[in-house]
Amino acid sequence: MTKVLLTGFEPFGGDAHNPTQDAVLTLRDRWTGPEALVTGILPVTFAGAPEALRRLVDAEDPDVVIATGVAGGRGAISVERVGVNLQDARIPDNAGARPVDAESLPGGPAAAFATLPVEDIVRAVADAGIPCEVSLSAGTFVCNHVLYRALQHSPQRRVGFIHVPWATGQAPAGEPELPPEQIVRALELAVRVAAESAGGSPR
Numbered sequence: 747m748t749k750v751l752l753t754g755f756e757p758f759g760g761d762a763h764n765p766t767q768d769a770v771l772t773l774r775d776r777w778t779g780p781e782a783l784v785t786g787i788l789p790v791t792f793a794g795a796p797e798a799l800r801r802l803v804d805a806e807d808p809d810v811v812i813a814t815g816v817a818g819g820r821g822a823i824s825v826e827r828v829g830v831n832l833q834d835a836r837i838p839d840n841a842g843a844r845p846v847d848a849e850s851l852p853g854g855p856a857a858a859f860a861t862l863p864v865e866d867i868v869r870a871v872a873d874a875g876i877p878c879e880v881s882l883s884a885g886t887f888v889c890n891h892v893l894y895r896a897l898q899h900s901p902q903r904r905v906g907f908i909h910v911p912w913a914t915g916q917a918p919a920g921e922p923e924l925p926p927e928q929i930v931r932a933l934e935l936a937v938r939v940a941a942e943s944a945g946g947s948p949r
């Protein structure tokens with residue numbers, strides 16, 4: 747049976763919620779298979795998040811790893827195509843660290859492509875009527891760091907990252923937001939599409 751590890755993040759940057767934490771826990775509670783779904787919530791720290799994900803991967807040995815985080819200001823679910831070897835924080839993380847112009851993995855390659863079926867996920871989510879697009883940048887904060895490090899750690903697994911907009915009621919005035927139910931549904935579709943492809947070739 748295909749096993750999928752899906753993670754969200756704790757709140758950060760002064761937000762009371764992180765829609766990915768809420769969505770991942772909701773999906774966990776309602777999951778009925780057939781794929782095996784395991785979940786985790788990562789700390790928003792450069793030092794802790796990649797290690798927390800690595801521990802989950804080592805303990806669960808999943809076929810597919812999908813990490814998710816919020817990208818406030820984006821209007822669509824964004825399936826990330828690439829992680830870059832860069833930590834460059836505009837705001838401090840939850841431990842107060844603010845790396846600038848530092849590598850994610852010293853000496854590592856400049857970038858790595860996600861190994862999820864990115865286009866297939868985007869199509870499935872968009873076909874469900876939920877705004878969704880391929881993204882060519884996961885930023886340079888903790889989310890990109892986690893994506894890049896997970897790709898380096900697990901070259902043999904399907905690994906990728908999905909950014910979601912703020913959930914309805916969580917965005918500052920005038921900023922885009924999505925109903926929480928649509929975020930949950932998008933992540934469910936991503937898990938199913940990625941699991942189906944687990945035996946095939948990347949992208």
Ligand code: PCA
Pocket residue numbers: 755758764766790814815816817884885886887888889890
């Ligand atoms: N979003 C941040 C880190 C945690 C999260 O949910 C990011 O995009 O890097």
